[in-house]
Each structure stands twice: as C-alpha cells, then as structure tokens.
Amino acid sequence: MAIEDVLNELKSKIVDKLPKGINVSSLEFEGPELVIYTTDPKAFADNGDIIRSIAKDLRKRVVVRPDPRMLAEPEEAIKRIKEIVPAESGVSNHYFDTDTGEVIIEAEKPGLVIGRHGSTLREITKHIGWTPKVVRTPPIESSTVKDIRQYLRSVKEERKTILKGIGRKIHRPISNKDQWIRITTLGGCKEVGRSSFLLSTPESKVLIDCGVNTGAESNGTPYLYVPEVSPLSQLDAVVLTHAHLDHSGLIPLLYMYGYEGPVYMTPPTRDLMALLQLDYIEVANREGKRPPYESALIRETLKHTITLNYGDVTDIAPDIRLTFYNSGHILGSGIAHFHIGEGLYNVAFTGDFKYEKTRLFDPAVNQFPRIETIIMESTYGGMHDMQPARRDAETELQHIVKTTLSRGGKVLIPTFAVGRSQEVMIVLEEAIRKGIIDNVPVYLDGMIWEATAIHTTYPEYLNVELQDMIFHKGQNPFLSPAFVRVDSSQKREKILQDPSPCIVLATSGMMNGGPVMEYLKMYGPDKRNTLVFVGYQAEGTLGRRIQKGWTEIPMSTNGKTEVMKINMEVATVDGFSGHSDRRQLMEYVKRMEPRPERIITNHGDENKCLDLASSIYKKHKLETRSPMNLETIRLI
Template sequence: MSVEEVLSELRRRIQSRLPPDINVTGLEFEGPELVIYTDDPRRLADDGEIIRSLAKDLRKRVVVRPDLKVLMDPEEAIKKIQEVVPKEAVLTNYHFDGETGEVIIEAEKPGLVIGRHGATLREITKLIGWTPKVVRTPPVRSSTIANIKDYLRSVQTERKSILRSIGRKIHRDIASKDQWVRISTLGGCREVGRSCMLLSTPESKIIVDCGINVGSDDSATPYLYVPEVYPLSQIDAVVLTHAHLDHSGLVPMLYKYGYEGPIYCTPPTRDLYVLLQLDYIEVAGREGKRLPYDSSMIREALKHTITLNYGDVTDIAPDTKLTMHNAGHILGSAIAHFHIGDGLYNVAFTGDFKYEKTRLFDPAVNSFPRLETLVIEATYGGANSIQPSRKEAENHLLRVVRETIKRGGKVVIPAFAVGRSQEVMVVLEEAIRKGLIGEFPVYLDGMIYEATAIHTSYPEYLNNELRDMIFHKGINPFLAECFVQVENSKQRDEIINGEPAVILATSGMLNGGPIMEYLKGLGPDEKNTLVIVGYQAEGTLGRRIQKGWKEIPLTVEGKTQTVKMNMEVVTVDGFSGHSDRNQLMEYVRRVYPKPSRIITNHGDESNCLDLASSIYKKYRIPTSAPMNLETIRLI
C-alpha cells in the first residue's frame, strides 16, 4: 500500500470517528506525527478525548492543526489570550508559527495558562484558532535558544517540506519478510570518545550517537565509511542520547556527506548540541585545526532535528518505535529505548547515565515495558572505580576551597560547560549563602553562563527539589550574586592578578579553551589549586596533570611554551555524571525487566572487559565488550 493510500484510509477512519459537521481539510505525515488539518479546530479543542481515542485507535501520534484560513490576526489573538488568562500568570512573550498554526505562549506561571485539565488552553483555541503551547518564562534569557527559535521560524516552509518527506519515509510499507536485529559498533567501544553505533533491521538503519574524540588526532571520528553505513543516504534516523561532543560532535558532518534524515533528541539536547558544536568549531578554527564541518552544517542538522520529551513513544522507522527516558547524566540526557517490530525485540542504549540522585537530576530510569538487550556505559566499570558519595565529594570540594582561599590563593576548576559546572555552582552557592566558606566571587569563563541559561529554560528536566527551590521558595542558585561572567581577556588578566576567588572554566579535560590562560597565569604559584572534578580521558592534558606532570606544554599565539605546575592539584571524585562501578552493578541488578543480553561500551578497554565479566559472574546474563567494527546479531 502506498503512503497516499495509507493516508486516504486513515482519513476515512478519522472522518468516521468525528462529528459529521467537523471537516478534515488535510491529512499529512509530518515527521513521526499524523497531522489533521481542520477548519474548525475549536470543536476538537472542546473535546480532548476525541484526539486521545483517535491516537490510541490509530496507534499514531496525532496532532490537530487549524487550516491557515481560520487563524486570527496575531495582534488580535494576543488581546484575546490576555482576556482569557488570569493576570497572575504573567504572560511575557508570544511566538506565532504560521506554518504549523501554533502559538507558543511564555508565562511565569504556565499552570494558570493551561487551566484545570487544559480548560483554559481549549478556550484559547476556540477563540483564536491557533493551537497554543505553553512554556515557562526562563529566569535567564539564553541567546542560543533565541537564535534557534529565530532560525527555525526563518526556515519553517522548508522544514515543513522536510518533515513531510521524513513522515512518508517512516510510514512506508514494510517490504521484507525476514526478521533480524543487529548492532554494529562504529566508535566508543573499549574507549571513551567518538561514541557511535548502528542499530539495523531488514527495514531500517538507525545511528545511535555520532561523537568526536576532541582529544585525539588518530582516532577522532567514528568509522562512517564502512559498508553497513555508507552511503549515508540509506540511514533512516540519528538518535542522540545527549549533547556532549563525544556523542553529538560529528552529527553535522553527516549532512555534508549525503545524510538527509532526521535527528531525534530531547529539546535541551538540541539546544546544547548547537551551543557545544558552534564552540567546538570556533575553538578548533582558532587553534588552526582542520574542521570537519562549518556552521552551515550545524544549521542543516538543526533544520532536521525532531525533539521528543521523556516518555513520548514515537515511530522513527516502519518497524521501530523510540522512547526517551531520563538518564540523569546532564540536562536532557536520555536512555534511548527501541521497540522493534510488533513486539519482536527491544533494546536500550544507556548513553552516559547516573544511577544516583544529584543536585540537578533524578536517577536514571531503570524500568521499561520490555527489554531484551541493554547497551551500558563502562566509564567507571573497573573493579576499583568506586566514587565517594556526593556528600563526601561536596565536603571535600568545600574543604579545598576554604584552605586555598585562606592562604590567599585561587581555585581553578576545569569543567564541562554542561553538567559538572552547574552541579559545582549549586554546591558553591549554597555554601556561600549559608556562610560555610565565606564570601568571594565565583567566575564563570567559557560557555558556562550560556549553558546555565539553557538549564533555567527547562525546569521540567531538573529534579523536584531544585524546581521547588526556584519556583516556590524564590531561591534560584544560578542567579546568585557570587557568580560573575567573564567577558574578555582583559577581565581574565584582572582575575589572575586579583583577589582570592574560584574560577570555573572550560574545557573539562584541559584540551583547549579559556582554562589554558588560567593554567599559564596561575600554574607557577603554589598558593593556587587546580581542582579536577570530571573524568580525564587517556591522552588529554588533564590526565597528564592528574598523573603528576610538573611541566606542561601550552600553545600561546601559535608558539609552544612550557609552564611549571607548582599549584596544588587535587582530584575531587564523586561529582561525575557517570555511574561508578557500584552504581553500574546496582543498575543491572534493578533494571526491569531483566535483559537477556548486555553489551558494555564507553570505557577504557580494561573497564569495559571488567564490567562485562563481573556482570556475567554475578547475574549470569550473557555479556560482551565488543571492539569497534564488530557486528552483533541480537535475534
């Protein structure tokens, strides 16, 4: 059956379920959604149960959009919205999308815009024709998010065409009678960096993560030229578990070499990958490195990105459904669960995950409807890779800060802009607010401030305690006065020569970025302290300093110079966004249902092998630690 015939049959079934006076003016697959266009959206808005029952009956994600001719003029629509919504909601902005018929309403109290059981939203739809979506007004404005919204609005006609093309590919007929599922390892196996795997069936090919190893010249990119993947035009989808460059950094290059399909990720992952990729090519260009892509390819990737919230079950290929679940690693990080066929097979990729509640996030989800194979990270999979508790880590950090400030020194913390920085910020803010470590400035250098602004835009992805503190107790740790954004090199020099302070700067593994200036300026003075709070991959400058190097080569204005490392170097374990050995084993013990196979990846060779062996010995689950370029048949 052709896609046109499928749509025709769906239209007949939908029309038969609707009241006879509601007219369906159009029906289209747009990405994973079945979009119903009608010239009477008000009637459907009145009865939300109709759409819910349609979605259940058709087993599709159903969206109702108004026929463009019934939409009210935006200025008039804003007046109507303001009449209906209580003033206490504090409306702050509106974004009208003429292609989708949606209006995004920003409000400080979105619950008042939604109303009881969505009553106010339905009233808005009835009055103005537009389909309203409500988002909370972010406490800190993110220029990245604003630029992304502006760009997507500017290409909305082209994006609609892309979504329709993707939709037709997803809902094509299943052609093959064979049934098998395979995973091919393209990167990130027995190593950390360039994570990339291919999930394939007779019908579909899905890339899970496509990262770059920024600390390596020899093994920087996944094996994307192998026959299983190439040509890239045959790939159905790319799924990103999270935004860190070792998982998302090479995605734009796919569009440079022929990929035209979608990227699936959570909304925060989309915004953060844009931020990190733009910074990556800017820093690499400044250092004279060869760039795998330019900013136009990042925009191309953005144009093809489809965002999914946790728990949304979504068709991404004729035989595959995807559901994202909280991974607890960084903002928007997800465990990607794939349901293949009509109950044929289920596989979940943890990506990087944290099986412990942190200052920012709830622990990773460990329960799935069905699960046969689990692909699990092994960053801290070794038998001795035990991290202190988060409380111990916080006390250790505060003790080091207190001692360094007392002796008149400065604390330099290299941190990933996304994840560790915000965890450390929350700990330092509380300690300063409660008088535990005195008062001093905490400087944020690199992308940390902008990444933090993105965090404040997605409170629903933070844990309940932090949300409650921000929205009900009136304490937003990210907006504390102690935090100072570093704007330029002149300010950096003033900080280096100034009073005692804490400096949070990128990059997390000391392989470039503003952290290098602080090492050069503060490294020779023994009063200062370098505090390492994140994982340092083999081969990075961070790992070398951790091992005790007392002289380090730094490139300044194209010339290499040697800097003496007299400053104290302290590793504070326990802040990592990765699960340690105990948490990994506990996750396997508690994951439900129990998988029949486990694959380890994203760890040094010994850690991947050790974790695989230990899981098998303790739980008797067949487990393997494949090398790159292996293919494993699951069924």
C-alpha cells in the same frame, strides 16, 4: 499500498470516529506525527478525548492543527490572549510557529495560563485558532534558545517539506518479510570518545550517536565509511542520546556526505548540541586547526531535528519505535529505547548515565515495558572504580576551597560547560550562603553561563526538589550574586591581574584548550593556588597528565612553545561525575525490570569494559559482551 492510499484509509477511519459536523480539511504525515488539519479547531478543543481515542485506535502520534486559513494574525492573537489570560500570570513572550500552528506562551506562572484542567488553553484555541503551548519564563535568558527558535521560524516552509518527506518514509509499507536485528559498533567500544552505533533490520537503519574524540590526534572519528553504514543516504534516522561532543560532535558532517533525514533528541539536547558544536568549530579555528565542518551544517542539522520528551513513544521507521527515558547524566540526556517490529524485540542504548539522584537530576530509569538487550556505558566499570558519596564529595570540595582561600590563593576548576558546572555552582552557592566558605566572586568563563541559561529554560528536566526550590521557595541558586559572568577577553584579563582570592570555573573540562588554559598559565606557578578536577580526564589529555603528577608541561605563548612549571596544588574530587561508578553500574543491572537477556558494554577503557561485562556475567548469569569497534552483533 501507496502512501496516498494509506492516508485516505486513515482519513476515512478518523472521519467515522468524529462527531458529525467536525471537519477534516486534510491529513498529512509530518515527521513521526499524523497531522489532522481542520477548519473547526474549537470542536476538537471542546472534545479533548477524541484525539486520545483516535491515537490509541490508529497506534500513531496524532496531532490536530488548525487549517492555516483559520489562524488569527499574530497581533490579533496576542490581543485576544491578553484578554483571556489573567494579568498576574506574567506572560513575557509569544512565539508563533506557522509550521505547526502553535503559539508558545512564556509566562512566570504557567498554571494561570493553563487554567483548571486546561480550560484556559481551550478558551485560547477557540478564539485564535492557534494551539497554545505554555512554558515558564526562564530566569536567565538564553541567546542560544532564542536564536534557534528564530532560525526554525525563518526556515518553516523548507522544514515543512522536510517533515512531510520524513513522515512518508516512516510510514511506508514494510516490504521485507525476513526477521533479523543487528548492531554494528562504529566507535566508542573499549574506548571513551567518538561513540556511534548502527541498528539494522531488513527494513531500516538507525544511527545512534555520532561523536568525536576531541583529544585524539588520530582515530578521533567513527567508522562511517564501512559498507554497513555507507552510503549515509540509506539511513532512516539518527538518534542522539545527549549533547556532549563525544556523542554529538560529528552529526553535522552527515549532511555534508549525503544524509538528509531526521535527528531525534530531547528539546534541551537540541539546544545544548548546537551550543557545543558551535564552540567546537570556534575553538578549532582559534587554535589554527581545520574544523570538520562550517556553522552552516549545524544550521542544516537543526533544520532536520525532531524533538521528543521523555516517555513519548514515536515511530521513526516502518518497524522501529523510539522512546527516550531520563538517563540522569546531563540536561535532556536520554536512554534510547527501541521497540522493533510488532513485539519482536526491544533494545536500549544508555548513552552516558547516572544511577543516583544528584543536585540536578533524578537517577537514570531502568524500568522499561520490555527489554531484551541493553548497551551500557562502562566509564567507571573497573573493579576499583568507586566514587565517594555525593555529600562527602561536596564536603571535600568545600574544604579544599576554604583552605585555598584562607592562604590567599585562587581555586581553578576546569569543568564541562554542561552538567558538572551547574552541579558545582549549586554546591558553591550553598556554601557561600551558609558561610562555609568566604563570600568571594565565582567567575564563570567559557560557555558555562549560556549552558546555565539553557538549564533554566527547561525546569521540567531538573529534579523535583530543585524545581520546587526555584519556583515555589523563590531560591534560585543559579541567580546568586556570587556568580560573575566572564563575557569578554578584557574582563578575563582584569580577573587574571586581580590578586584577590577567587574561584574560577572555566572550560574545557579536560584542559585540551579553552579559556581554562589562560588561567592555568597565570595561576599554575603559584603554590598558594589550587587546581581541582571534578570530572573525568581521558587518556591523552593535558588534564590526565597533570592529574598523573606532571609538574612541567608545554605551553604555547605567542606562537612559541615553552615549558611551564606547575607549582599549584592539584586535587581530584571524585563524586561529581555524571557517570555511574562501579557500584552504581552493578546496581543498575541488578534492579533492572524486566531482566534483560543480554548486556553489551562500551564507553570505557578496554579493561573497564571487559571487567564490567565479566562481573555482570558472574553475578547475574546474563550473556555479556564487550565488543571492539567494527564488530557486528546479531541480536536475533
């Protein structure tokens, strides 16, 4: 059956279910959604249950959009919105997306824009035609979010064409009657870095993550040239679990080598991904290295992104449905759950996950409708990889900071811009507010400020306690006056020359470049200062070498390499990691519902992957495997 015949058949079914008088002007697949265009959006707004009923019957994601002819001009729409929405809602901005017929309304009090049971939203739709979506005005404006929204509006016609092509490919008839499922390991097995997997069926191919090992001199990229994944044009979809470069770093490169399909991720992951990728190529240029791609390919990636919220069940291929679940690792990080065929098989990729409630996030989800195989990380999967309780880690950090400041020293914390920085910021803010440590400036260098702004843009992805603290109690730890943004080299130089005690959070987290190196050069020789590691340090990185006890390290200054003596105190505070420790990994499996049939370990040093797989088998009598890169595992 041709795709046009499929659409015509669906349109007949929809028209039969609609009350008389409601018009359907056209029907189209756009990405994973079936879009109903209508000249009568008011009627749909007044009958909220119609779409839910249609979606349930058709088993598809159905959205209603006004026929473009029905949309009020943006200026007129803003005027009507102001008349309908109470002034005390604090509407701060409007973003009109002609691609989707949606208007995003930013407001300080979204509830007043939504109205009781959505009554105000329905009223807005009746009067302007546009479909309103309400988001809370972020307390810190993100230039990344703003730029991405503007860019996507600027390519709306091209993006619409892309989405139509994706939609027709997803909803093509299934042509193959065979039934098998395979996973090919392309990177990140028995190692940390360059994570990438291929999920294959007779009908479809989906790439899960496509990372880069930024600290590796060789073997830093996934095996994308092997026959299973080449040519890249045959891929149906790319799915990204989270934004860190060891999972997202090489996705733009796919578009250089023939891939033209979608990349699925959560909304925060899209914005953080672009932020980290742009920084990646900027750092490469700054260090005289050749970046793997230009910024134009990051824009091309954004043009092909399709964002999904946690829990959205979405067709991404004729025989594969994707659902993201919270993984508790960083903002927007998701466990990618795939439902294959009509109840044939279910497999999930955890990406990186944290099975513990943190200052920022709820613990990773481990209850699914169905699950047969799960591919899980093993970063801290070794027998002795136990982290202290989070509260103990916070107390230890506060003690180290207090001791260092009392002797007139400075505290340098190399950290990842996304996740660990915000966790540490909240702990430091509380300690300063309560008088546990001196009220000294906490300098944020690198991308930390911008990453924090993105966190405030998506409060619904933070845990409930933090949301409540920010929006109901009026205590936003991210807005503390103690935090000082370092947004220029001049400001950094001024801080470096200032003898006063202070705390510095700077990227990169493993000390393989970034602004943290400038502070290390200045602070390293002084024994009053302290270097505090709060995150994982991979083998081969400068951070791991210093952590192991190296006291002399090569440093490049004005093109010359000199040996620098490390006299400052070096401390490691475990417990802030966004990864689960050994105990949490085992508990995650123990409490998983339903019980899986098979567990595959990855994303850890070889001994840790093997140790975790062996322990799970012994403890729970589950089939386990710890594959090497380039293995193909048949699931059924």
